[in-house]
Amino acid sequence: MGYLFWFGIVALVFALMHYFTELNGKQKGMISLVVTLVIAAAIAYNIQSDRERAKVSAIELKYERGETLVCQGIEVNSTTFGYSVGTQSFVGNRGTKHYQQIINARECQ
Structure with a gap:
C-alpha cells in the first residue's frame, strides 16, 4: 500500500512539472528519472x-x-552465550572460553 503512495507522488510531481514549469522534455525526463530512482x-x-x-x-x-x-x-547456545536484544548480538557467558566475546546475530546461520 505504501508503494502505491510513492507512485502517486511521482505521478503528481511529473504532472506538476508537465503543466506548471517551462522545462523542456529532456529536463522533465531527467528529473522524473532521478525521482523514480531515488524512490526505487x-x-x-x-x-x-x-x-x-x-x-x-x-x-x-x-x-x-x-x-x-x-x-x-562457533557453536552458540544459551549455556555458552547470552542474547542482548538491544544490540541483537550474543555475548559470551562468564566461565566459558568465549567469555565477553560478542557475535552479531546477523552473522549466524
Whole structure:
C-alpha cells in the first residue's frame, strides 16, 4: 500500500512539472528519472531491511528454543552465550572460553 503512495507522488510531481514549469522534455525526463530512482532505491532498502529483520527474528527464535546456532564457526547456545536484544548480538557467558566475546546475530546461520 505504501508503494502505491510513492507512485502517486511521482505521478503528481511529473504532472506538476508537465503543466506548471517551462522545462523542456529532456529536463522533465531527467528529473522524473532521478525521482523514480531515488524512490526505487528506498523501496529496495526497505525490502532488504525486512529480510534482515526476518533473519534475525528467526535466529532469535531458534536461540530461545534452545537450539544450537553456528556463528562465525562457533557453536552458540544459551549455556555458552547470552542474547542482548538491544544490540541483537550474543555475548559470551562468564566461565566459558568465549567469555565477553560478542557475535552479531546477523552473522549466524
